[in-house]
Amino acid sequence: MAIALPKTTEQVAEIVKWANDNNIAIVPSGGRTGLSGGAVASNGELVVAFDKMNKVLEFEKTTQQVKCQAGVITEQLQQFATDNELYYPVDFASSGSSQIGGNIATNAGGIKVIRYGLTRDWVMGLTVVTGKGEILELNSGLIKNATGYDLRHLFIGSEGTLGLITEATIKFTRPPTNLTVLLLSIEDMTKVTELLNLFQKDVDLTAFEFFSEEALQKVMAHHQLPRPVETQGAFYCLLEFDADSEERLEKALESFEAGLEQELILDGVMSQSQQQAEELWKYREYISETISARKPYKNDISVTPDKVSEFLAKVDNIVSEQYPDFEVIWFGHIGDGNLHLNILAPESMSYEDFTAACEQVNPLIFNVLKNLGGSISAEHGVGLLKKPYLNYSRSDAEIAYMKGIKAVFDPNNIMNPGKLI
Amino acid sequence: MAIALPKTTEQVAEIVKWANDNNIAIVPSGGRTGLSGGAVASNGELVVAFDKMNKVLEFEKTTQQVKCQAGVITEQLQQFATDNELYYPVDFASSGSSQIGGNIATNAGGIKVIRYGLTRDWVMGLTVVTGKGEILELNSGLIKNATGYDLRHLFIGSEGTLGLITEATIKFTRPPTNLTVLLLSIEDMTKVTELLNLFQKDVDLTAFEFFSEEALQKVMAHHQLPRPVETQGAFYCLLEFDADSEERLEKALESFEAGLEQELILDGVMSQSQQQAEELWKYREYISETISARKPYKNDISVTPDKVSEFLAKVDNIVSEQYPDFEVIWFGHIGDGNLHLNILAPESMSYEDFTAACEQVNPLIFNVLKNLGGSISAEHGVGLLKKPYLNYSRSDAEIAYMKGIKAVFDPNNIMNPGKLI
CATH class of the missing domain: 3.30.70.2740 (Alpha-Beta Plaits)
Structure with a gap:
């Protein structure tokens, strides 16, 4: 197995052209945090890694858009947004090592999707090298652009099977000002839909997570944490919202009280500070790591x-x-x-x-x-x-169209062959 | 020229199969409000119109998603959302006659894009008939679905060149509670970027529109309206935001005052009621109709x-x-x-x-x-x-890939031939 570490889009294009000429398969590699084997090179493919394409290139204040190379780490992008008094809201457990190119190739989601959507919703432009070795500049940061098929959206979630993402234009948003967490215990999952309806009617939720009592017990034991809510439930819901005004905080409290009255909730606590909010998040965030052994x-x-x-x-x-x-x-x-x-x-x-x-x-x-x-x-x-x-999840007809599209962008089938389709 | 008026997706599929067998070209027709000739049938094509596929099919409260046929009128969808205490935020001058299928085929935008995005952002699922006559159910309302190329996004904005959209699942959102309008006169356009920066720093703008003094004069003359802002400018900006809390209203007022101090604004008025907000919108909304003669x-x-x-x-x-x-x-x-x-x-x-x-x-x-x-x-x-x-706007390479994609979905080139590419 060989690894290429290109520094520019042009170098990536050269590599792909060379691979086409020599019938060598390519596997793109980002932060190597994937959980579905999308970046596994098991047949002597050439691995193209983006570790040396890790620069933030340009930032524009009015559009709140940043252009960066594919190897930029998610956390680095989040920090860059914060340094500019803005916010990149796509966040998940592997933010410290996943790369933005890999996030886009898998359309990564995470914990704030209910409010902020997926990676797809923040990608305003892409530079890609197709399976033929051609460089395409897709959309370039325009908000409105009705000039034919949006190839940007085709590359988002394509898992490296159509080509390689080398640069991305990402938009930021205004940061939340007072993220507040409610942790609720519930008797079972049958009423969780009603609970969601109740809160989303009046509160702009930024997260509505859940975990089971079994998950909680493991986290408490592993991290020596106290039980967060007095009354034990079969499940727990963690709700987050931005209490940026008194009105909003009151609406959330009213929903909480209505939930108790309607017996949708057994018990609950609300964070009174950023530190308390972070403490409550731990019960949810630590689960994956706790059970990984x-x-x-x-x-x-x-x-x-x-x-x-x-x-x-x-x-x-x-x-x-x-x-x-x-x-x-x-x-x-x-x-x-x-x-x-x-x-x-x-x-x-x-x-x-x-x-x-x-x-x-x-x-x-x-x-x-x-x-x-x-x-x-x-x-x-x-x-x-x-x-x-x-x-x-996809019909035979859909899979056939996907294969047809792949053949258009990657006629020699050298891009991440054997993955996805 | 013949017109087909199908009532079901299956009928649409039959029509497309028949057209393939007989080498007849198809032009889809929605509300016939397009401004680029996308639905013009000038070569004896078969027009497929969606006027009889105008039903709202299903509404689900928790997901806030509605499934409807392609011929539903935009305004009808907006009203349906309102009847369910929700909001469909894509809005434009032709909402009274444009159809949802046509909106999706052109990824329609309109006046609230700065806050709510384009039609694309509200489409959670599509039923389409491809140029081959195959029915595809794309995404079906899932928020997270990382199973390959998102063909839904390929059909959005494809202008009927890949196939026909027959049904759509659309999501709604919570309605704004107190939309407030600021109409500002400005000396020229050089400082408009600074003005946008100033407001978007602290205010969630739902619109930031502009028009010239020439446009204003024509609207005032045609509709016998008074000059809305005392001090005349070369241009006017109409800003809208949801003053759903005292804090938000104050922040908007602070931005307005800072704009005056920094000489970004000559003069301005703010609506004090919903009626006043609507009166101010007229100066912007009437322009198109005023000059249409x-x-x-x-x-x-x-x-x-x-x-x-x-x-x-x-x-x-x-x-x-x-x-x-x-x-x-x-x-x-x-x-x-x-x-x-x-x-x-x-x-x-x-x-x-x-x-x-x-x-x-x-x-x-x-x-x-x-x-x-x-x-x-x-x-x-x-x-x-x-x-x-x-x-x-698109490179030769991009156009070639678009043609390749079209050939996958419409190998006999019967879908809206001669349009787009």
């Missing part, structure tokens, strides 16, 4: 938010029926219908046997998902790991 | 908002040098860099001579645009009228 089998799935509780109940049933000794850890983003299903092996089981068992359950889970119109990969992409299951 | 030559162009004043000055120079007796009426959306350039013929000139003269000026204007990285069609689409100029 147990090598969980991860499924990153989504339905529309109204179907979350139905879907969760059905999957819980499937897993507990098939494998009563497997532990199930649920957490994720109710606000956008994205559930992270993490299955933990019994201590006695080998990792290979466990993975094989989980893969046997996948078709059952994905069938439920298909019937509910859901997605087999909400935000982790398809890569290698989800490719066998793509037909649960 | 003069059959203006329209160019709908955009640059990034920081370049608006430079671009406007350069175009003003070109037109006044080339045709000193032509009247130029400027208005548009500073907040998103979209300028509507309307040129009026001298009374003595024939319409044909006038149009020919304007077309001679187009390459000069589009060259300026190209050098500034702008778009030759900000929100009206390409259709027939802008097709000869597409290469000012």
